[in-house]
Amino acid sequence: MRAATSSRTGMALVALSTACFISVTSENLPVALLPQLAAGLNASDAAIGLLMTGYAVVVAITVMPLVVLTARWDRRTTALVTVIAIALSNLLLALAPSYGVAVAARLVSAVGHGVFWSVVAPMAARLLGPERAGRATAVVFAGNSLALLFGLPLSSWLGSTLGWRPTVVVLAVVAALSAVAIRATVEPMPAEHATPGQGLSALRQVVTDRSLAAVNLTTVLVVLGHFTAYTYITAIIADYAHLTGSATAALLFAYGAAGLLGLVLIGRALDSHPQATGLFVAGGLAVCMLALLTLGPSSGLLSGAVVVLWAAPAGAIGVVLQAAVLRATATRQDLASSVYIVAFQIGIAAGAGLGGFFLAQDALPLAVATTAVCGLIALLVVRRSTAFAAPADRVSQARTARRTTA
Incomplete structure (x- = not known):
């Protein structure tokens, strides 16, 4: 009986991880298919980049009110609705005759994107239990990291061989299949703490929590820095490593392999050395970007190697930051x-x-420099934040703070 339960839990975690992979791959399609989308929709590269910006803005505006609105929903139902929205969004995008329709298609999944990511980590933690929340997060968020590491090069390769419309259809089909897998493997999961206290007052307490504020500040810094360069990674590869077309896809696959190795190492250290993993993510981004600036376009081979190494800290961003959120709050x-x-x-x-x-x-070097600066500032925040400290260190820091206050 235990073996069957453990096997079902494992399959549920894999299903959730697959949905994470699809969600992030879909979110980052404009990065992978930048030239194909620009040509197919008769839009500039910068306009295709705005498909990322607009998506993110919609998520940021809608996520908190939608999480409050769906607080009493069964968590499995919430996940299913949002994953189905991803499938429909990509189907609409594949059929889009113009840039305006493409924008509308992106908005369909953007509305549910934040809700999905708000529930998926707590769902994973409930599947394995609070004592293994970090491991559960690492398993499920491996889909997030693998999407950034392999979803991008795979989408880029499919786009260059099949065309961008068939590539988006493939993603829509896989999203639909992942929804079926979640329905089959995840048991009904009633919402926890779905009481009137889940409204604005609870939201205000969460927003003003100092530990969470430090995590969120680190998140803004690291993600802003990373996506300033990452959104246009194909341009960086072309300018610094002097690679285009299928060679770009090959380098992105190498990027994915390096990131997978980094993810495995980070996953093992996440619960026992949370601050070290946070410092690795922030510092790794800074070091890689400083190396790119130092080498410049004149050292194509070395710059290509640095791009590959960039994957190690980049692939761990979601896992490290989401684990810090769960670590900082028990309710x-x-x-x-x-x-x-x-x-x-x-x-x-x-x-x-x-x-x-x-x-x-x-001025692409300024994008690279921005990533480096953001990484360096994030280093300081992680170093001082209790949310990235190990449990024993957090207790010690709290006692020291109380003595200082007294």
Whole structure:
């Protein structure tokens, strides 16, 4: 009986992880299919980049009120609705005759995107139990990281071989299949803490919590910095590594392999060394971008290697930050995650917009420099935040703070 239960739990975690993979791959399609979308929709590269910015803005605006609105929903139902929205969104995008319809298609999944990410980590934690919440988050958010690592190069390769419309159809089909898998493997999961206290007063408490505020500040810094460069990674590869077409896809696959290795190492250290993993993410981004600036376009081979190494800290961003959110709050995790999602989407929107501005001004090195600066500032925040400390260290820091206050 235990073996059967454990097997079902494992399949449920894999189903949720697959949905995470699809969600993030869909979100980042404009990154992977930038030239194909621009040509097919008769739009500029910067306009396609705005599909990322607009998506992020909609998520940031809608996530908190929608999380409050769906507080009493069964969590499995919530996940299913949002994953189905992703499938429908991509089907509409594949049929889009113009840029305006493409924008509308993106909005369909953007509305539910934040709600999905607000519930998926708490769902995983409930499947394995609070004592293994970090491991559960790492397993499910592996789909997030793998999407950034492999979803992008795979979409890029499919786009260059099949065309962007068939590629988006494939993604819609896989999204629908992942919804079926969630329905088959995840038991009904009634919402926790679905009381009147789940409203505005609870939201205000979550927003003003100092530990969560530090995590959210780190999130904005790291994600803004990362997406300032990452949204236009194909342009960076072309300018710095001098690769285009299928060679770009090959480098992105290498990027994915390096990121997978980094994710495995981070996953093992996440619960025992949370601050070290946070420092690795922030510091790793800064070091890689500083290396790119130092090497410049004149060192194509070395710059390509740095792009691959960039994947190690980048692939761990979601896992490390979401685990910090769950670590910082034992209750109202859906609400805490929704505020974190807002911070994440603000970072994406600002980063994609800023990177697009630099690209339009033919100032790509400024995008790389912005990523480095954001990583360095995030290092300082992580170093001082109790949310990234191990449990024993957090108790010690809290006692020290109380003595200092007294």
